[in-house]
Amino acid sequence: MQLTKILQSQGFGVRRACRELVKAEQVMVNGVLVEDPELECDTQSLTLTLDGEDWLYREKVYLVLNKPTGFECSRQAQHHPSVFSLLPTPLTVRGVQPVGRLDQDSGGLLLLSDDGGFIHRYTSPKKEIGKRYRVHCKHPVSDEQIAALLAGVQLRDEPAPLAARGCTRVGDNVIDLDIAEGKYHQVKRMLAAAGNRVEALQRTRIGGFELPPDLAPGQWRYLEAEDLERLAEAA
Numbered sequence: 001m002q003l004t005k006i007l008q009s010q011g012f013g014v015r016r017a018c019r020e021l022v023k024a025e026q027v028m029v030n031g032v033l034v035e036d037p038e039l040e041c042d043t044q045s046l047t048l049t050l051d052g053e054d055w056l057y058r059e060k061v062y063l064v065l066n067k068p069t070g071f072e073c074s075r076q077a078q079h080h081p082s083v084f085s086l087l088p089t090p091l092t093v094r095g096v097q098p099v100g101r102l103d104q105d106s107g108g109l110l111l112l113s114d115d116g117g118f119i120h121r122y123t124s125p126k127k128e129i130g131k132r133y134r135v136h137c138k139h140p141v142s143d144e145q146i147a148a149l150l151a152g153v154q155l156r157d158e159p160a161p162l163a164a165r166g167c168t169r170v171g172d173n174v175i176d177l178d179i180a181e182g183k184y185h186q187v188k189r190m191l192a193a194a195g196n197r198v199e200a201l202q203r204t205r206i207g208g209f210e211l212p213p214d215l216a217p218g219q220w221r222y223l224e225a226e227d228l229e230r231l232a233e234a235a
């Protein structure tokens, strides 16, 4: 593939800007400075270096971000900073999207990708991908409330009760809740319907993939092949 095209595909700007970057000797290919924007490159194991930073060529990108609370998942965030402000510019330019949003005041495991098929697979209601949330509640969580969450609670505007796949008490006021759907404010609404109230919410798992413990709030990393395999495991 032509170098200019490669740079464009990786989020370094429009075609013309990418051409200019090469002509201005700002781009190294596999450690070698190049000047020809039309240079044909093999994208297999290709590393670009710009501004002293290495970028492995990736046809599609899959990211995990530990979303901090106080950030919105939309690109045009209204009242709070956007999660996109936590990512390097080329990743936002190449069009990564959140794979299932989290509320502004929720945190934890957020996936992002520019692979439309992947986004669809993990957000389609039909697929029922398991998600786990660590839920801090206002009131101690009673056995009755856990039983109600597992049996199913009726939410307004939903045709049928929604049941948690699992619910484990972690502390007096803290539970791990497993759900299969991704309805608007689902966890908060389920806890309210069970007679409690969510004070803090963190997503800790999607499919078989856990939020990496070494990823601090605000940090992100690429998902590698083994992460994607884990993600695909039924939770």
Ligand code: URA
Binding pocket: 101, 102, 103, 104, 106, 184, 185, 186, 187, 188, 189, 201
């Ligand atoms: N359920 C909620 O209520 N909020 C989230 O951010 C995620 C699930």
